[in-house]
Amino acid sequence: MNEPLNDKGVIHRYRPFLPVSDATPVISLSEGSTPLIHSPRLSEKAGAEVYLKFEGLNPTGSFKDRGMTVAISKAVEDGAKMVICASTGNTSAAAAAYAARAGIQCAVILPAGKIAIGKLAQAFVYGAKVVAIRGNFDDALRIVREFGGIDGVAIVNSINPHRIEGQKTAAFEIIEDLGDAPDIHILPVGNAGNITAYWKGYREFHAAARSSRLPKMVGFQAAGSAPIFYNRPIDRPDTIATAIRIGNPASWEGANDAACESGGCIDIVTDEEILSAQAWLASKEGIFVEPASAASVAGLLKCHSKARCSGCPFASALREGAKVVLTVTGHGLKDTETAVSFGGFAPAEADANLDAVRAVLDKN
Ligand code: F0G
Numbered sequence: 001m002n003e004p005l006n007d008k009g010v011i012h013r014y015r016p017f018l019p020v021s022d023a024t025p026v027i028s029l030s031e032g033s034t035p036l037i038h039s040p041r042l043s044e045k046a047g048a049e050v051y052l053k054f055e056g057l058n059p060t061g062s063f064k065d066r067g068m069t070v071a072i073s074k075a076v077e078d079g080a081k082m083v084i085c086a087s088t089g090n091t092s093a094a095a096a097a098y099a100a101r102a103g104i105q106c107a108v109i110l111p112a113g114k115i116a117i118g119k120l121a122q123a124f125v126y127g128a129k130v131v132a133i134r135g136n137f138d139d140a141l142r143i144v145r146e147f148g149g150i151d152g153v154a155i156v157n158s159i160n161p162h163r164i165e166g167q168k169t170a171a172f173e174i175i176e177d178l179g180d181a182p183d184i185h186i187l188p189v190g191n192a193g194n195i196t197a198y199w200k201g202y203r204e205f206h207a208a209a210r211s212s213r214l215p216k217m218v219g220f221q222a223a224g225s226a227p228i229f230y231n232r233p234i235d236r237p238d239t240i241a242t243a244i245r246i247g248n249p250a251s252w253e254g255a256n257d258a259a260c261e262s263g264g265c266i267d268i269v270t271d272e273e274i275l276s277a278q279a280w281l282a283s284k285e286g287i288f289v290e291p292a293s294a295a296s297v298a299g300l301l302k303c304h305s306k307a308r309c310s311g312c313p314f315a316s317a318l319r320e321g322a323k324v325v326l327t328v329t330g331h332g333l334k335d336t337e338t339a340v341s342f343g344g345f346a347p348a349e350a351d352a353n354l355d356a357v358r359a360v361l362d363k364n
Contacts, residue, residue: 171201196254
């Protein structure tokens with residue numbers, strides 16, 4: 001089932017580091033190899049060298065594609081006829097797309113009313129069966145876990161270790177692009193699979209002498225959905241950044257290990273800070289990311305001013321010339337509603353002639 005010209009995608013690029021063999025059918029949409037974009041304005045603000053790993057440029061518009069190519073390839077190898085996942089929207093989009101590509105069924109369990117419209121559209125268009133539960137993501141994942149062990153069904157949430165394996169490849173790419181690991185890596189945290197995956201990736205390339213150091217891992221949760229920061233499950237998580245609206249993350253321990261072992265931390269940002277950072281990044285750097293992704297930017301913007309606080313793990317690391325990478329996890333086009341309503345955007349109307357258009361432009 002290996003396709004001709006299937007020479008792109010993370011399995012092809014990092015095969016020796018992934019749990020695949022010649023018997024594994026490669027289900028790929030050429031994910032990965034996303035750009036690491038230098039950010040002059042964030043660099044200026046933070047007094048460091050700041051780069052954005054723009055994961056919104058993956059085939060379904062988020063970092064989930066990296067993990068999904070491995071999870072679905074392994075599911076097919078193991079004879080699965082159906083995959084299932086709980087999701088806040090991006091995992092379900094990726095699962096649906098890769099299942100379609102593999103020619104198997106996909107079922108997605110989502111919290112009703114809390115999925116950005118672009119992501120919901122993706123699940124339907126890629127042909128998934130969509131169930132919206134009256135509950136949150138944590139409830140959906142509890143239900144999905146109960147599908148474990150059913151013959152022919154594979155769970156493709158990040159409790160499936162193949163997801164973490166695929167997602168760690170983003171750390172490999174960053175090391176290859178920079179020539180070494182950065183000093184600090186910042187990313188949003190929801191179910192905590194991604195911070196776990198990056199930390200694994202950084203450690204594996206370090207152990208393989210492909211990098212000379214390890215970064216401090218810094219994760220940001222939304223203030224209303226911050227179980228790891230507060231060190232207790234949150235029964236009713238809430239945030240405008242619906243992708244990270246999670247009260248009891250599956251990879252809680254992985255996130256703690258990443259932060260503690262690397263000398264980093266888990267911190268919080270408010271919805272206000274998230275939406276301001278999203279608008280700031282789009283209008284200052286031309287990069288439109290979804291609200292959850294803007295949590296990393298909001299975190300840097302919040303912390304650079306406090307970076308000299310004594311005891312802050314940022315303090316020693318965030319200095320002139322330090323290399324800082326922020327993962328911006330998903331594309332802004334997935335959730336245009338939030339951006340448009342926060343910005344209060346509406347075009348100024350004009351009659352259809354030059355003078356009328358110029359008059360409006362002069363006024364605005
Ligand atoms: N950013 C985006 C855009 C996400 O969709 C997610 C998670 C995260 C960050 C957090 O990553 O869960 O590995 O800590 N989305 C999952 C989903 C929960 O169902 O799409 P994490």
